Amino acid sequence: GQILSTISADECSNYLVNSGYGRS
Structure with a gap:
């Protein structure tokens, strides 16, 4: 992924x- 909005x-x-960030 590069641009979160797209x-x-x-x-x-x-x-x-x-x-x-996805890891607790």
Whole structure:
């Protein structure tokens, strides 16, 4: 994912995981 406002659901999840934000 690159731009949160234009990425798909999968890209969003991938982005969150890559940024570490999706992990508790």
